[in-house]
Amino acid sequence: MADIESSFEFSSSLTSSSLPPPRTRIFKIIVIGDSGVGKTCLTYRFCAGKFPDKTEATIGVDFREKVIEIDGEKIKVQLWDTAGQERFRKSMVQHYYRNVHAVVFVYDVTNAASFRSLPAWIEECRQHALGQEVPRILVGNKCDLRHAAQVSTDVAQQFADTHSMPLFETSAKNPYGNEDGTQNNSDHVEAIFMTVAHKLKSQKPLVLSQPPCGYGDTVTLRRQDQEDGGNWGCGCWRS
Amino acid sequence: MNLKRSRSVGASPLNGVGKQDVESRRRKKMSEITQALSCRPVDVTALRRMAISEGGLMTDEIRRLVWPKLLNVSEENIPEELDPVDRENNKDFNQVLLDVQRSLRRFPPGMPDEQREGLQEEPTDIILRVLVKNPQLHYYQGYHDIVVTFLLVLGERLATALVEKLSTHHLRDFMDPTMDNTKHILNYLMPIIERVNPEVFDFMQQAEVGTIFALSWLITWFGHVLSDFRHVVRLYDFFLACHPLMPIYFAAVIVLHREEEVLDCECDMAMMHHLLSRIPEDLPYETLISRAGDLFVQFPPSELARERSQQTAVSTFKDFELASTQQRPDVVLRQRRKEQQQRTLEAQRGTVAVVQPTARRFMRLAVMGLTVALGAAALAVVNSALEWAPKLDLLFP
Numbered sequence: 001m002a003d004i005e006s007s008f009e010f011s012s013s014l015t016s017s018s019l020p021p022p023r024t025r026i027f028k029i030i031v032i033g034d035s036g037v038g039k040t041c042l043t044y045r046f047c048a049g050k051f052p053d054k055t056e057a058t059i060g061v062d063f064r065e066k067v068i069e070i071d072g073e074k075i076k077v078q079l080w081d082t083a084g085q086e087r088f089r090k091s092m093v094q095h096y097y098r099n100v101h102a103v104v105f106v107y108d109v110t111n112a113a114s115f116r117s118l119p120a121w122i123e124e125c126r127q128h129a130l131g132q133e134v135p136r137i138l139v140g141n142k143c144d145l146r147h148a149a150q151v152s153t154d155v156a157q158q159f160a161d162t163h164s165m166p167l168f169e170t171s172a173k174n175p176y177g178n179e180d181g182t183q184n185n186s187d188h189v190e191a192i193f194m195t196v197a198h199k200l201k202s203q204k205p206l207v208l209s210q211p212p213c214g215y216g217d218t219v220t221l222r223r224q225d226q227e228d229g230g231n232w233g234c235g236c237w238r239s
Numbered sequence: 240m241n242l243k244r245s246r247s248v249g250a251s252p253l254n255g256v257g258k259q260d261v262e263s264r265r266r267k268k269m270s271e272i273t274q275a276l277s278c279r280p281v282d283v284t285a286l287r288r289m290a291i292s293e294g295g296l297m298t299d300e301i302r303r304l305v306w307p308k309l310l311n312v313s314e315e316n317i318p319e320e321l322d323p324v325d326r327e328n329n330k331d332f333n334q335v336l337l338d339v340q341r342s343l344r345r346f347p348p349g350m351p352d353e354q355r356e357g358l359q360e361e362p363t364d365i366i367l368r369v370l371v372k373n374p375q376l377h378y379y380q381g382y383h384d385i386v387v388t389f390l391l392v393l394g395e396r397l398a399t400a401l402v403e404k405l406s407t408h409h410l411r412d413f414m415d416p417t418m419d420n421t422k423h424i425l426n427y428l429m430p431i432i433e434r435v436n437p438e439v440f441d442f443m444q445q446a447e448v449g450t451i452f453a454l455s456w457l458i459t460w461f462g463h464v465l466s467d468f469r470h471v472v473r474l475y476d477f478f479l480a481c482h483p484l485m486p487i488y489f490a491a492v493i494v495l496h497r498e499e500e501v502l503d504c505e506c507d508m509a510m511m512h513h514l515l516s517r518i519p520e521d522l523p524y525e526t527l528i529s530r531a532g533d534l535f536v537q538f539p540p541s542e543l544a545r546e547r548s549q550q551t552a553v554s555t556f557k558d559f560e561l562a563s564t565q566q567r568p569d570v571v572l573r574q575r576r577k578e579q580q581q582r583t584l585e586a587q588r589g590t591v592a593v594v595q596p597t598a599r600r601f602m603r604l605a606v607m608g609l610t611v612a613l614g615a616a617a618l619a620v621v622n623s624a625l626e627w628a629p630k631l632d633l634l635f636p
Binding site (some may be wrong): 036054087090 | 337338341342343344416417418421422449452454455458459463513516
């Protein structure tokens with residue numbers, strides 16, 4: 001638990017490096033999926049830059065954040081890590097769907113049931129007025145366990161295409177195997193959330209909760225080559 | 240703030256008077272407990288008082304003797320052989336296993352791997368056994384934290400019996416098919432905070448922080464969030480001796496204790512949720528326990544519930560939620576001025592009023608007075624627990 005907590009402190013220290021803009025924009029992203037697919041691992045990995053030693057069941061909702069920079073603008077990415085058990089989703093988590101800018105759906109490639117649950121999660125979002133207009137991405141986690149995979153990339157890609165989402169396969173790696181705890185970029189965790197952030201930045205009208213106080217209109221948008229528009233909805237990054 | 244925090248768990252309030260005093264009080268308590276246990280019938284009221292008062296039940300050895308009495312479980316009636324568990328055909332098995340496997344850190348760090356692995360099987364078996372025997376109960380994530388705590392203190396056989404009793408009583412609401420009742424119980428939190436510190440209440444309402452930060456506190460009796468096992472079992476002593484809503488009072492007391500941090504926090508849902516959901520390790524548990532007892536006496540659940548125009552909690556829950564979320568600061572302030580008016584209005588609408596008498600706001604000092612004379616508060620708390628217990632036996636025979 002102590003390790004998890006440190007992710008917050010770690011990321012907020014990034015804010016002090018230069019003069020902040022009048023008001024930092026906030027991108028609020030909710031991470032959902034079945035119990036045990038690795039939502040806590042993914043969000044921790046992104047915010048703290050390393051994998052957690054161990055994770056426990058998330059009860060209710062956990063929150064982590066990280067300040068990133070896109071085209072010279074500092075942006076706060078807030079990740080809401082939710083409990084996977086159905087009973088929590090039914091009555092506890094609604095509060096946290098409010099003002100969400102993007103959704104990350106997570107399934108476990110070694111657990112077909114977690115993939116079969118995705119339509120229910122998508123429906124859940126729809127009920128909270130988070131439809132196709134909200135950037136959504138699909139993440140197949142634990143792809144390091146190829147031998148145990150139950151969900152093929154092809155099937156997942158097809159599903160992602162049907163729902164106009166980009167698909168990422170990643171590995172929030174066995175935390176015990178990661179002795180040095182250092183950052184490993186090959187897992188694409190960074191890319192997953194940065195893709196969402198870029199997408200959000202390019203869709204300014206959707207970002208309503210934090211008025212950018214005018215400065216947003218004057219910024220010329222330059223997106224990095226890795227995710228020009230064409231990739232949205234059909235890309236797949238594999239480890 | 241620092242002053243409040245510098246007192247460690249179980250420390251003598253007479254700072255510096257020395258170990259001897261602490262040790263003699265400890266011995267006195269031990270002998271009182273032994274005496275209460277040897278009475279026929281066992282003096283449960285005295286045991287409850289011991290479990291609540293400073294230091295609680297002190298050792299796991301005493302807990303093994305007293306916890307069953309607090310839950311009215313008689314050891315003679317527990318079968319020697321535990322029921323076998325059919326893991327394969329159990330709908331909850333996968334979820335339970337997943338949660339138990341991830342709760343490794345609960346086990347003492349020095350424990351050999353083999354023992355640890357064995358102990359990991361036991362919580363799973365206990366949970367499945369209780370669920371199979373009581374099909375009306377539904378597993379929730381966090382239940383495993385409670386079971387692990389009981390297992391580590393009591394061993395599998397005794398833990399199974401106590402967890403079953405607890406599940407049909409204290410934890411019953413959390414084990415409904417849905418979490419609506421749990422949410423309803425969480426809704427007691429803000430009214431308690433409002434009564435003691437309206438400023439903190441207003442600030443939290445303004446941030447729209449909600450109450451989910453306290454969800455794991457409530458449904459695991461803080462077992463999920465506290466990392467020091469000694470603090471967890473101390474709180475279990477307290478909660479086992481009290482009314483099942485006591486964890487909510489304790490949650491309120493923690494928030495109130497962190498008043499300065501809360502008011503210094505950015506008035507934003509995310510920031511405040513983050514701040515509140517992490518509990519500082521160095522809380523003055525004994526002080527907070529007695530304060531929770533005070534608040535329970537001052538603002539008993541019946542009083543909080545009386546403000547609701549309907550007692551059928553579940554049916555009015557949605558209205559209550561709506562009323563709570565609409566209580567932005569300006570609304571709250573207006574409501575205070577028009578308190579009487581508002582009450583009538585609420586009653587007419589059949590919704591739930593969270594407004595309270597202004598006089599209550601000035602009772603903080605009186606509350607502190609009770610803390611000094613812990614005995615009085617403890618007795619009232621004990622009595623309410625005793626009143627409550629037989630009723631539930633009728634409800635859930």
